[in-house]
Amino acid sequence: MNLKHLISGKTINNLSKINGKSISYNPKKLSTIAAARSPPLYSLSSGQSSAFLRNRKPIFPFVRYIHSTQETKLSYAGVEAKLVSSDSEEEEDGTVNEFLSRFVWIMRGKLSDAYRDCNEETIDGMLLIIVGKVVEEMEKGGIQQMLDSAVAMPSQDFSEDLWRTVWEVSNMVLEDMEKARKKEKVKQFLQSEEVKEMCRFASEVGIHGDLLRELRFKWAIEKMEENDFYRSLERLRDEEQPKDGKTFDEQAVVAEDEQRVVSLPKRKGKLKYKIYGLDLSDPKWAEVADKIHEREAMVWPQEPKSLSGKCKLVIEKILSLKQEDDPSQILAEWTELLQPSRVDWISLLDRLEQQNPDIHLKVAELVLSEKSFQANIPDYRKLIDAYAKENRIEDAERILKMMVENGVMPDILTTTVLVHMYSKVGNLDRAKEAFESLRSYGFQPDMKLYNSMIMGYVNAGQPKLAESLMREMETRDIKPSEEIYMALLRSYAHSCDVIGAGRIAITMQFAGFQPTMESCSLLVEAYGQAGDSDQARSNFNNMIKLGHKPDDKCTASMIAAYEKKNLLDKALDLLLQLEKDGFEPGIATYTVLVDWLGKLQLVDEAEQLLGKIADLGEVPPLKVHVSLCDMYSRAGFERKALQALGVLEAKKDELGPHEFERTIHALIAGGFVKDARRIHGLMEARGFTASQQLNFALSVSQTHGPRRPTMG
Incomplete structure (x- = not known):
C-alpha cells in the first residue's frame, strides 16, 4: 500500500516520536509498527456510526490519495490502542480520550468502506497516522481553528479532501458528545423528585405506557432547561456584582467551570490521552449502535418532513377545504406523495385545527384509520371529547x-369524557353506566365528575339521587360547591319538596355558605307551593332580616302562598307594608293577583290589575290568559271568554296538562261543552292524558247536554 500522496514522511517521523519508536520513511518500504490492541471501552453513541457499518460505499476523495502498489507494502501486526505523550506530568484528559475514541470509530468505517480489499492491520496503520496528525494539531492548538472554518486549509501532510473529511468527522464527534452530555443530564432530571411526582400523578389519572414515557422525558427536559436558565441568570448576576474582590475575568472562569460544554481543549503542549476502539470490528457493536439509535429516537422526537413541490400544493388544498367537502381523495394523494409518519399526521392536524377548524374533525376521523398514523387511546379520546363539546352525540358514539372494533378499549380518561357527555344531554342510563365502570376500575371520582352526574340528575328532576352523590362527596371530604347546593335547592323547591329544600338549606349553612336572596326566595316558593303560608312568611321575614330586599318574584311566591289558603287580607297587608318600604309590584305579583281575583269572580278588580300590567308595557304571560278564560267562562261573559280562548288555542303548543284541564273544567262549568271537547281533542293531540276527574266531568256534561251555545 503506497501512502505517499496521503501522508508525508515528516508526519510518519513525528508519529514515531509520539510512540517512542523510530520509523524511517521510504517510498518503497515502510517499517512495521507492532503493538498490542487494547479492549474497546466506548460503545457507539450515534446512529451515524452504525450507518457506516451497514452502508459501505467508497469515499472517492480518499481513493485519489491512497492507492496500492507492488513496490511499497505496509505491514502491521497490530496497532497500539493506548498512545501516551512524552510529557508524563500532565493529567489524562477524559474529553480528549472520548473525542479520539469516537473519531477512530467513525474514521475506521470510512476507511473500510473505501478500501474493502485492505486487511484490518492496514486500516489500523492508516488510522494511526491520521490520529497522529490530529493529535499534533491539537497540541499546537490549531485543530479548533480548523473546526471553526467550513473548509480546512490543506497542509503539507494531508490533502485538502482528507482535511475536509477530518473536519466533518471531528464536528460529527463533537455533536455526538454534546448529545451524550445532554442525555446524561436528562437522566439526572428524570430521577428528580418533581418529575417523579408528576409521573405518579399522571399514573393515578390513568396515563400509562408510551404516553407516560413521552411526558416523563418532556418534563425532564423542561426542568433541565429551567435549571440552565436560572444558572445563566446567576452567572449574569455574578458578573454584574463582583464579590470577594474577584475580577470579572475570574468570575467568568468560575462560570465557565459550572457550565461544562463539550469542546476540544484550547492549549498547546503535549497531551496525555488514550484511544479506545481501534478494535471495534466485532458485529456486536453494530447491534449496540442500533439500540442506541432507537433510544435516541425515543428521547429526541422526530421532526416532520419538509414539504416542497407538489406535496406543498396538496397540503394547501387540504387547508382550504370547506366543511361540506370530502377530504378522503386529497388525503390519499398527499399520503402517496409524502409517505407520512405519525409526526407528519400530527403536524397536519395541528395546522388544520389552527387554520381550518371546520374541516379538522372530519380529517381527524379519517386519519384514525391510517396505519402510518398508529392511532392510540388519546387520539380516539380527543376526537370523542371534541364531538361531545359540540353535543354531537351520534358522532362521538x-x-x-x-375504537372498540379496532381492539382499543376505553381507558379511565375516555370513560370520564363519556360521563360528562351523557350527563350533559340527559342520558342518565349511559352516564350511570360509565360512572359505575370508573368505580370498577378503582378510580375515585373527582369534583368535576360528581358535578356532572349531580347536574344530570337535577336536570332530570331526580334531586334525591343527586343528593345521594353529594353526601358521598362529603364522606370523602370533597366539599360540594355552592353551585351544587343551589341546583339541589332549586330542584326540591320546584317539586314542592319542602323537607328536601329545608335539608339542603341547613346543609349549606353548615358548609359555610350564607343564605342568599335566591336561596331564601326558593324556600318561600317551596313552602308556598306546599300550602304552608306560615313557614313561607317566616322565611320571607328572615330574608328581610338578613338585609335582602324582596323582589317581584319572591313577593309573588309569598302572595301565591296566601292564595292557597285564601288569606286575602294578609296578602293585602303584606303589599301595603312593602309599598311603604318602596316596593313596586311587577308583572309576577300582578299575575298572581289576577288569578286569585279571577277565582273569586271579582271581574272588575281583576281587569283593573290587567290594566296595570298593560301600563308596565309588558305582554301578559300565558297564565294570565288561562286565568281570564277561566274567569270569563264561569262568569258567563261569552265574548270575553271567546277572546281569551282564542289566545290559548293560538298558543296551544305552550300549554301544559294543568292548563288544559283548568280550561276544559272552566268551559264545562260555563256550559260550553262543545268547546270543552274541542280543547280536549287538542290536549290529546299534544300527547297529554286527561285525569279521571276530567273524564268524569266530560261524560256528565255529555249526558246533560250544553247549557250555553258554543263559542265556535
Missing part, C-alpha cells in the same frame, strides 16, 4: 364504536 361512532368514534367510540370504531
Whole structure:
C-alpha cells in the first residue's frame, strides 16, 4: 500500500516520536509498527456510526490519495490502542480520550468502506497516522481553528479532501458528545423528585405506557432547561456584582467551570490521552449502535418532513377545504406523495385545527384509520371529547364504536369524557353506566365528575339521587360547591319538596355558605307551593332580616302562598307594608293577583290589575290568559271568554296538562261543552292524558247536554 500522496514522511517521523519508536520513511518500504490492541471501552453513541457499518460505499476523495502498489507494502501486526505523550506530568484528559475514541470509530468505517480489499492491520496503520496528525494539531492548538472554518486549509501532510473529511468527522464527534452530555443530564432530571411526582400523578389519572414515557422525558427536559436558565441568570448576576474582590475575568472562569460544554481543549503542549476502539470490528457493536439509535429516537422526537413541490400544493388544498367537502381523495394523494409518519399526521392536524377548524374533525376521523398514523387511546379520546363539546352525540358514539372494533378499549380518561357527555344531554342510563365502570376500575371520582352526574340528575328532576352523590362527596371530604347546593335547592323547591329544600338549606349553612336572596326566595316558593303560608312568611321575614330586599318574584311566591289558603287580607297587608318600604309590584305579583281575583269572580278588580300590567308595557304571560278564560267562562261573559280562548288555542303548543284541564273544567262549568271537547281533542293531540276527574266531568256534561251555545 503506497501512502505517499496521503501522508508525508515528516508526519510518519513525528508519529514515531509520539510512540517512542523510530520509523524511517521510504517510498518503497515502510517499517512495521507492532503493538498490542487494547479492549474497546466506548460503545457507539450515534446512529451515524452504525450507518457506516451497514452502508459501505467508497469515499472517492480518499481513493485519489491512497492507492496500492507492488513496490511499497505496509505491514502491521497490530496497532497500539493506548498512545501516551512524552510529557508524563500532565493529567489524562477524559474529553480528549472520548473525542479520539469516537473519531477512530467513525474514521475506521470510512476507511473500510473505501478500501474493502485492505486487511484490518492496514486500516489500523492508516488510522494511526491520521490520529497522529490530529493529535499534533491539537497540541499546537490549531485543530479548533480548523473546526471553526467550513473548509480546512490543506497542509503539507494531508490533502485538502482528507482535511475536509477530518473536519466533518471531528464536528460529527463533537455533536455526538454534546448529545451524550445532554442525555446524561436528562437522566439526572428524570430521577428528580418533581418529575417523579408528576409521573405518579399522571399514573393515578390513568396515563400509562408510551404516553407516560413521552411526558416523563418532556418534563425532564423542561426542568433541565429551567435549571440552565436560572444558572445563566446567576452567572449574569455574578458578573454584574463582583464579590470577594474577584475580577470579572475570574468570575467568568468560575462560570465557565459550572457550565461544562463539550469542546476540544484550547492549549498547546503535549497531551496525555488514550484511544479506545481501534478494535471495534466485532458485529456486536453494530447491534449496540442500533439500540442506541432507537433510544435516541425515543428521547429526541422526530421532526416532520419538509414539504416542497407538489406535496406543498396538496397540503394547501387540504387547508382550504370547506366543511361540506370530502377530504378522503386529497388525503390519499398527499399520503402517496409524502409517505407520512405519525409526526407528519400530527403536524397536519395541528395546522388544520389552527387554520381550518371546520374541516379538522372530519380529517381527524379519517386519519384514525391510517396505519402510518398508529392511532392510540388519546387520539380516539380527543376526537370523542371534541364531538361531545359540540353535543354531537351520534358522532362521538361512532368514534367510540370504531375504537372498540379496532381492539382499543376505553381507558379511565375516555370513560370520564363519556360521563360528562351523557350527563350533559340527559342520558342518565349511559352516564350511570360509565360512572359505575370508573368505580370498577378503582378510580375515585373527582369534583368535576360528581358535578356532572349531580347536574344530570337535577336536570332530570331526580334531586334525591343527586343528593345521594353529594353526601358521598362529603364522606370523602370533597366539599360540594355552592353551585351544587343551589341546583339541589332549586330542584326540591320546584317539586314542592319542602323537607328536601329545608335539608339542603341547613346543609349549606353548615358548609359555610350564607343564605342568599335566591336561596331564601326558593324556600318561600317551596313552602308556598306546599300550602304552608306560615313557614313561607317566616322565611320571607328572615330574608328581610338578613338585609335582602324582596323582589317581584319572591313577593309573588309569598302572595301565591296566601292564595292557597285564601288569606286575602294578609296578602293585602303584606303589599301595603312593602309599598311603604318602596316596593313596586311587577308583572309576577300582578299575575298572581289576577288569578286569585279571577277565582273569586271579582271581574272588575281583576281587569283593573290587567290594566296595570298593560301600563308596565309588558305582554301578559300565558297564565294570565288561562286565568281570564277561566274567569270569563264561569262568569258567563261569552265574548270575553271567546277572546281569551282564542289566545290559548293560538298558543296551544305552550300549554301544559294543568292548563288544559283548568280550561276544559272552566268551559264545562260555563256550559260550553262543545268547546270543552274541542280543547280536549287538542290536549290529546299534544300527547297529554286527561285525569279521571276530567273524564268524569266530560261524560256528565255529555249526558246533560250544553247549557250555553258554543263559542265556535
